[in-house]
Amino acid sequence: xxxxxxxxxxxxxxxxxxxxxxxxxxxxxxxxxxxxxxxxxxxxxxxxxxxxxxxxxxxxxxxxxxxxxxxxxxxxxxxxxxxxxxxxxxxxxxxxxxxxxxxxxxxxxxxxxxxxxxxxxxxxxxxxxxxxxxxxxxxxxxxxxxxxxxxxxxxxxxxxxxxxxxxxxxxxxxxxxxxxxxxxxxxxxxxxxxxxxxxxxxxxxxxxxxxxxxxxxxxxxxxxxxxxxxxx
Amino acid sequence: xxxxxxxxxxxxxxxxxxxxxxxxxxxxxxxxxxxxxxxxxxxxxxxxxxxxxxxxxxxxxxxxxxxxxxxxxxxxxxxxxxxxxxxxxxxxxxxxxxxxxxxxxxxxxxxxxxxxxxxxxxxxxxxxxxxxxxxxxxxxxxxxxxxxxxxxxxxxxxxxxxxxxxxxxxxxxxxxxxxxxxxxxxxxxxxxxxxxxxxxxxxxxxxxxxxxxxxxxxxxxxxxxxxxxxxxxxxxxxxxxxxxxxxxxxxxxxxxxxxxxxxxxxxxxxxxxxxxxxxxxxxxxxxxxxxxxxxxxxxxxxxxxxxx
Numbered sequence: 218x219x220x221x222x223x224x225x226x227x228x229x230x231x232x233x234x235x236x237x238x239x240x241x242x243x244x245x246x247x248x249x250x251x252x253x254x255x256x257x258x259x260x261x262x263x264x265x266x267x268x269x270x271x272x273x274x275x276x277x278x279x280x281x282x283x284x285x286x287x288x289x290x291x292x293x294x295x296x297x298x299x300x301x302x303x304x305x306x307x308x309x310x311x312x313x314x315x316x317x318x319x320x321x322x323x324x325x326x327x328x329x330x331x332x333x334x335x336x337x338x339x340x341x342x343x344x345x346x347x348x349x350x351x352x353x354x355x356x357x358x359x360x361x362x363x364x365x366x367x368x369x370x371x372x373x374x375x376x377x378x379x380x381x382x383x384x385x386x387x388x389x390x391x392x393x394x395x396x397x398x399x400x401x402x403x404x405x406x407x408x409x410x411x412x413x414x415x416x417x418x419x420x421x422x423x424x425x426x427x428x429x430x431x432x433x434x435x436x437x438x439x440x441x442x443x444x445x446x447x448x449x
Numbered sequence: 450x451x452x453x454x455x456x457x458x459x460x461x462x463x464x465x466x467x468x469x470x471x472x473x474x475x476x477x478x479x480x481x482x483x484x485x486x487x488x489x490x491x492x493x494x495x496x497x498x499x500x501x502x503x504x505x506x507x508x509x510x511x512x513x514x515x516x517x518x519x520x521x522x523x524x525x526x527x528x529x530x531x532x533x534x535x536x537x538x539x540x541x542x543x544x545x546x547x548x549x550x551x552x553x554x555x556x557x558x559x560x561x562x563x564x565x566x567x568x569x570x571x572x573x574x575x576x577x578x579x580x581x582x583x584x585x586x587x588x589x590x591x592x593x594x595x596x597x598x599x600x601x602x603x604x605x606x607x608x609x610x611x612x613x614x615x616x617x618x619x620x621x622x623x624x625x626x627x628x629x630x631x632x633x634x635x636x637x638x639x640x641x642x643x644x645x646x647x648x649x650x651x652x653x654x655x656x657x658x659x660x661x662x663x664x665x666x667x668x669x670x671x672x673x674x675x676x677x678x679x680x681x682x683x684x685x686x687x688x689x690x691x692x693x694x695x696x697x698x699x700x701x702x703x704x705x706x707x708x709x710x711x712x713x714x715x716x717x718x719x720x721x722x723x724x725x726x727x728x729x730x731x732x733x734x735x736x737x738x739x740x741x742x743x744x745x746x747x748x749x750x751x752x753x754x755x756x757x
Contacts, residue, residue: 353534356499356607357547357597358523371538 222435229428236421247406247418252425258401262320263388266327271381274335282343293336301333305391309398323395330391331384338380342373375444382437389430450475450605450637451496456505458491465491467661478631478638480648483658489641493607497526510604524548527598527606531613533590535582541593542578548601566596569630588619608640624650645685649693657681670697695754696722703756704738706747714739721754
């Protein structure tokens with residue numbers, strides 16, 4: 218798995234930078250915008266949406282697992298589920314009139330779509346902390362904040378990371394639809410290819426998106442394995 | 450050391466602890482004993498404010514616990530529970546260092562304290578410091594749990610059925626270690642159990658609780674010989690009170706100095722129950738008694754065992 222991630226990563230980088238050279242042997246190659254620029258824009262949107270979703274998701278999960286927030290657990294999970302059942306394309310259609318074209322509605326759609334797996338697994342992770350461990354931590358004199366930071370969050374991390382991994386991987390694929398509202402993504406060659414009836418553009422975009430998602434997924438898998446090794 | 454005064458606690462209208470008053474002397478090993486639901490764990494957990502009181506006051510070392518911040522109070526009091534609750538993502542050394550670090554001890558002092566405690570529990574520091582809890586046996590986990598409870602050098606140690614989940618052989622070993630550590634450190638210990646044998650073996654005084662009230666508060670031998678009520682008689686005796694008295698008294702208390710008897714001598718430090726066991730096994734009604742060095746110092750006869 219370690220080597221698979223490395224080789225696929227190298228392949229992805231080589232294709233991003235070297236695709237134009239393929240034009241000599243197998244034209245046409247998409248060239249309106251460089252693949253590197255498309256990737257950076259794509260990654261920036263996924264990154265912004267995912268960081269926001271992780272922050273909001275973990276904050277919500279912490280809140281609903283405290284005594285004060287326990288009553289909101291059902292509502293938060295229901296809202297997060299609605300966020301995910303709502304198709305991202307519909308979110309885009311609704312968001313564009315409100316905040317205009319470009320990357321911003323895409324980030325909003327990705328954020329809403331990515332929240333559920335994070336909230337869900339973060340709650341599950343926090344709830345797997347054994348009652349005895351919590352009891353011992355409080356009984357030894359840790360404050361609620363210390364229990365959260367030193368005991369609960371580290372123990373919840375491997376489970377929550379699995380949710381973040383799912384969320385980010387899905388966001389990488391979903392971000393391509395941002396191109397329909399004018400955001401630059403690796404989906405842009407796909408749309409242009411469909412519009413101009415140029416199949417190679419579609420394939421080039423699709424391969425790069427798929428590689429991006431797979432490499433990210435494998436990277437998270439390694440991080441998860443490392444976390445789990447220390448917290449059994 | 451601990452003064453519990455008119456303390457009550459109810460859950461949903463049901464009184465779990467009912468106007469309980471109790472004093473635990475400094476250096477005592479006080480066992481709270483009783484059937485499930487008698488309020489013994491609740492009482493223990495009220496001492497370190499893990500459970501809030503409905504009424505009454507508790508003083509620890511003269512301080513009213515209600516006047517102290519819960520975290521500050523708990524760092525003064527060791528706490529060990531049946532399910533241990535070691536932090537699974539921390540090594541043994543980090544687990545033991547929990548309270549010293551909360552107290553802000555310098556790093557060197559924390560490290561020295563961790564090794565000192567591992568030594569006290571006969572766990573080789575070089576071998577055990579770096580292990581994770583899941584790499585330990587049940588008995589080792591419980592030792593580390595008690596070591597963690599003692600690490601901040603607390604004035605008082607609370608133990609809630611700490612040995613109930615380990616096998617009988619390990620339990621006996623852990624009880625022996627607790628007695629040794631209690632003798633060595635003279636810490637005040639409050640120990641909750643429902644196991645009468647464990648209570649008799651460990652306690653300097655036993656508080657028997659019945660329905661949240663104090664049924665009797667006395668040293669183990671008094672409890673067996675002068676039960677205050679039928680409930681106490683039934684709970685501590687259960688048909689075996691006479692034999693239990695034998696296991697509480699030592700051969701040294703009943704032996705006749707001088708003289709000797711055939712066969713392997715029995716150590717004066719052993720219990721009368723051990724002497725009876727030896728007599729039954731050897732079909733002998735008199736045994737030679739030896740001191741700690743192994744020299745014969747007298748005899749004990751079957752009749753001596755039952756003498757008033």
